[in-house]
Amino acid sequence: MAVQLMQGNLACAEGALAAGCRFFAGYPITPSSEIAEHLARRLPELGGKFIQMEDELASLAAVIGASVGGLKAMTATSGPGFSLMQENIGYAAMAEIPCVLVDVQRTGPSTGLATSPAQGDVMQARWGTHGDHPIIVLSPSTVRETFDLTVKAFNFAELYRTPVILLMDEVVGHMREKVELPTNPEVVQRLATDVPPEWYYPYEDGGADVPPLAPFGTGFRYHITGLFHDRAGFPTERTDEIDPWIERVTAKIERNLQHILLYQQDEVEGARTLVISYGATARSARHAVGLARARRHKVGFMKLQTLWPFPIDAVAEAAQGVRMVVVPEMNLGQLALEVERVVGRHKVRRVGRANGQMITPDEILAAIEEH
Amino acid sequence: MATAERFDPYVYLRTKKKFPAVWCAGCGNGIVLGALIRAIDRIGWQRDEIALISGIGCSGRMPVYVDFNTMHTTHGRALAFATGLKLARPDMHVIVVMGDGDALAIGGNHFIHAARRNIGVTAIVINNSIYGMTGGQTSPTTPEGALSTTAPYGNMEPPLPIAQLAEAAGAALVARGTVYHARELDQLIERALLKEGFALVEAVSYCHTTFGRLNKMGTAVEMMQALKDNAVTVEAARGMTAAQLQGKIVRGVLVDRDIPEYAARYQRLIEAAQASRLGALGHNER
Numbered sequence: 047m048a049v050q051l052m053q054g055n056l057a058c059a060e061g062a063l064a065a066g067c068r069f070f071a072g073y074p075i076t077p078s079s080e081i082a083e084h085l086a087r088r089l090p091e092l093g094g095k096f097i098q099m100e101d102e103l104a105s106l107a108a109v110i111g112a113s114v115g116g117l118k119a120m121t122a123t124s125g126p127g128f129s130l131m132q133e134n135i136g137y138a139a140m141a142e143i144p145c146v147l148v149d150v151q152r153t154g155p156s157t158g159l160a161t162s163p164a165q166g167d168v169m170q171a172r173w174g175t176h177g178d179h180p181i182i183v184l185s186p187s188t189v190r191e192t193f194d195l196t197v198k199a200f201n202f203a204e205l206y207r208t209p210v211i212l213l214m215d216e217v218v219g220h221m222r223e224k225v226e227l228p229t230n231p232e233v234v235q236r237l238a239t240d241v242p243p244e245w246y247y248p249y250e251d252g253g254a255d256v257p258p259l260a261p262f263g264t265g266f267r268y269h270i271t272g273l274f275h276d277r278a279g280f281p282t283e284r285t286d287e288i289d290p291w292i293e294r295v296t297a298k299i300e301r302n303l304q305h306i307l308l309y310q311q312d313e314v315e316g317a318r319t320l321v322i323s324y325g326a327t328a329r330s331a332r333h334a335v336g337l338a339r340a341r342r343h344k345v346g347f348m349k350l351q352t353l354w355p356f357p358i359d360a361v362a363e364a365a366q367g368v369r370m371v372v373v374p375e376m377n378l379g380q381l382a383l384e385v386e387r388v389v390g391r392h393k394v395r396r397v398g399r400a401n402g403q404m405i406t407p408d409e410i411l412a413a414i415e416e417h
Numbered sequence: 418m419a420t421a422e423r424f425d426p427y428v429y430l431r432t433k434k435k436f437p438a439v440w441c442a443g444c445g446n447g448i449v450l451g452a453l454i455r456a457i458d459r460i461g462w463q464r465d466e467i468a469l470i471s472g473i474g475c476s477g478r479m480p481v482y483v484d485f486n487t488m489h490t491t492h493g494r495a496l497a498f499a500t501g502l503k504l505a506r507p508d509m510h511v512i513v514v515m516g517d518g519d520a521l522a523i524g525g526n527h528f529i530h531a532a533r534r535n536i537g538v539t540a541i542v543i544n545n546s547i548y549g550m551t552g553g554q555t556s557p558t559t560p561e562g563a564l565s566t567t568a569p570y571g572n573m574e575p576p577l578p579i580a581q582l583a584e585a586a587g588a589a590l591v592a593r594g595t596v597y598h599a600r601e602l603d604q605l606i607e608r609a610l611l612k613e614g615f616a617l618v619e620a621v622s623y624c625h626t627t628f629g630r631l632n633k634m635g636t637a638v639e640m641m642q643a644l645k646d647n648a649v650t651v652e653a654a655r656g657m658t659a660a661q662l663q664g665k666i667v668r669g670v671l672v673d674r675d676i677p678e679y680a681a682r683y684q685r686l687i688e689a690a691q692a693s694r695l696g697a698l699g700h701n702e703r
Binding site (some may be wrong): 069087091094099103104105107109112113114116119133137262263264266267268271281 | 434435464465466468470480481484485486487488489490491493494497498499500501502503504505506508509526527529530683686687689690691694
């Protein structure tokens, strides 16, 4: 594909199409609306479906319905809408329905600052819906990465039969960059079952972590519910059926961390200070690290693309031997909590802000030079 | 139909391990379920083509019992899930069953907009005037003055008229039956299933376990008798005054109009979008 100037939200929409997304349901909200607007035009051209729903509750519900019907499906929103989607994130996790949610973060809580960036939904993305559940959360920091991680989000959703959340932010969503998009990104198709209907169990497949999901209307008549269920999908209250389910859905993520955990790092070996960042803030952090290195500070840099599951081992390893870990993020220390959990509180220097302004490289540089 | 094969309900039921049902003895939900599968049997649809989707509450358990593609969704959202499925699979027959609280309180917004879009879904609302599963709390259709566990001094709020709401919002077909008039309910559901577009059937039922007990309305049989006594046909209602219709349940097809169905319209939109794109490409090439 040719080199072009492209907005982050458009790269997300194009990434979805490249990944095979053929259904979008959403509700207008700044700063994510360009994704819906672009797909409203593009999806029907490709034989796909777009629908603007009455709210975000309905949007994710329709996405799950379409996914059950066999289409790769997505919604996009921002904080206030993301809050409303929490109930059906839980449903998708419980029923193991692949789907992708994009949250172009703006400043909260509540209506907050509608057009200003934030990274305040990190914890909500992990724990926003009630109950323990697996989830995958990815976060891009460039336009090209937005395209790539959107494709990954769909691949992970299909591979692991799980909702996947793409945490963008207003800066990455609205920023325009020069990009050259890949023409044939690696795309995962939904796993098809090879057993006849009478042998099919939507929640058990001979010990595999991820049983294939047969779309509705293809001859496999089964039940889907948000209740705890047995291998056939029917409600159960038996702990000998509930416990294996919990074990399996936890394992389907835990056993594949090597594939799911995405991050980039450089010069972490021998570093005295490590900077860990993600999303738009990683851009400031990357610049600050360059400035610090020019001043002969030994600074390692780690950019996380997968936020959840948190890359515990990678962070622990990168932080080994450093005196301080600086974690800049546009919130009051949400991911820093995880870093503290891994490397110890005394080592972590939070650089947080939640007033709608980006964190500047100078502020991060000051934190690096503080000790 | 002497020559036709005898109707066998077991073809449609997941009899092996799903019964007895969770519903109380005497509940009207089983009658609605019976009417639904009799209607499907008469039409002759295959089980693979049918999706039955529900929300939360006593009605929410219905899909468990039938051998279709079944989905028990979140409270109030069944129509939104169904909208996604119908758009993804316009060839499937998508049926949604809800209770009055499910469809009109927590799901009221989805109800209005599913009707407005005229998405090709058959919506059956079992109206028992109460939240049954949670123990008898006030619902949007609880009559004014009636007692509930959350209205111990009597309900202050007027009930929401389901059928009029669906009509105003744009449903293609609106019908009302009762669980006493079971054979008529078969026919109303059959009409709704065959209708292109959003078709609503309000199945008036009762909850003797909670509403009936609190309001001293007697047994299931007595509440059934009350449905019989209070229901009048659409035809009879036309000759009655407003005063005479007070407290009556008007049963029959209330609205039947031809409006283009949403999923089919979207299919035409796809064809147009693809044609204009090809046209644009051709233009560029020239």
